[in-house]
Amino acid sequence: MQEFYALIEAGGTKFNCAIADKQRNILVEKRFDTTTPVDTISAVIAFFKQQQQAGYNFRKLGLACFGPLDLNPASLSFGSITSTPKPHWSNVDIKQQLEKGLHCAVFIDTDVNAAALAEFKWGASQNTSVNIYVTVGTGVGGGVVINGQTLKGLVHPELGHMLISGVPEIKGVCPFHGNCVEGLAAGRSMAAIWQQSADSMKEDHPAWDIEAKVLGNFCHNLMVSFSPQSIVLGGGVMSKKGLLEKTIEYAEQSLKNYIVFPYNQGLKQIITAPGLGSRSGVFGALALILD
């Protein structure tokens, strides 16, 4: 009998829900607005129950979820969203609610850890021992995979809140940290800093050069911290033409050949767009199940 999997990419704006098979074919897909936990989780459960009735029997659900999450299996609140600035969503035991509502096993990790795992398995980060996935969208987040496992320590990486230096042209707007990469480079922050949506800024707007500098300095710090063989930069903001290339240039300028790359590699081979396009997140949910 063919096996099916339930997948959720749970973001702060949308819950992207899907049914897939082992070969990564997406058979059904639907998006729900992220409103309140009661409304959104109920809608998601109803959707997956319909799929079960339609014959997509699944016993496993992959949940790539916005954080911060409690990922400690020994903790009483394992699988909960902990303390998030997002209204209504703090202390929501999302894993448990889905397990009870759908009578299936739920495999949870952060959306970005899951995306990093998907890029490692099937995307731009294959055959690496250390890889990083960063999304630069409304916010900035990052996940890390080391020797094929997502990084979980005290909590999980919060790469968006790394402090960034050497960009005096703008003032970051993160309510916690000011000049962290999220406060400087997220779509939401760009809009606040320049009083104009990132989408509407043309390629020659000075914001983009500064954006590349921030992300270049961020990549510098990722390189000297994790020594990754792959950094994937995804998310809506990164789709701006020329931004990836300029980010790589700034990272090279900043590192100043301090790191000697084996095999004549360079940052161009390391810092790339996602191999899975916009699918890193939903395939991430599948990667959590198949792992």
Place this chain on the structure above:
Amino acid sequence: MQEFYALIEAGGTKFNCAIADKQRNILVEKRFDTTTPVDTISAVIAFFKQQQQAGYNFRKLGLACFGPLDLNPASLSFGSITSTPKPHWSNVDIKQQLEKGLHCAVFIDTDVNAAALAEFKWGASQNTSVNIYVTVGTGVGGGVVINGQTLKGLVHPELGHMLISGVPEIKGVCPFHGNCVEGLAAGRSMAAIWQQSADSMKEDHPAWDIEAKVLGNFCHNLMVSFSPQSIVLGGGVMSKKGLLEKTIEYAEQSLKNYIVFPYNQGLKQIITAPGLGSRSGVFGALALILD
């Protein structure tokens, strides 16, 4: 028959050589100046040959070495120091020279990765899934252990070269990166910035408050990157009275309760002095063998 181990903590100033047993008893110990590779490595080999003749038969040597190193077992230059600013020491195949000279197996990693492993096994970082060891001495370096294994990716961590923000009072002196943590906070950098040796600056010298701020911001970035359960701060500069406590305060101020600590932990439980005192390095060499 009792087994003995040869240990080298190879630093830029001294090679600390020792014979130990499995119980971490240091039976013989001698330091050699780091001069040229020919002179230093010959002296080290002669020392260990004497120990063999004295009855300390060892078949394994742990080498905790200054870097950057080639740690890729598949590489032709595996076990070499690669491109270091230290005169004479670039492209020195130190692992191979010791293996040939002493007819034993050599287990190599960076000095700081090895120290992190020793703190994980026997020191302040026991029972963690992610721990970091940082030395703030003449230079600044850092090693990382994840799930009991030292972190090796493209190369290895170079934590001393992380860019640091939010400290406009001083200008960093790293020839590569200016304001990286080594350029701002290493003993050598403090001496260059304040025109006075770090040792000679009294506790109320303004340099120490700024030093703590730099290290606090560095710890912020380590927390959001690796989410470690333990950061050990070692090295000569850290022995300054009050510096560790002030560093923790600045890290707390900088993180602004963004990270929710499980079990009511706080940074005071995470950021600590070495559990192994000044022995993290030489025990690190032993940890590499026993691993």
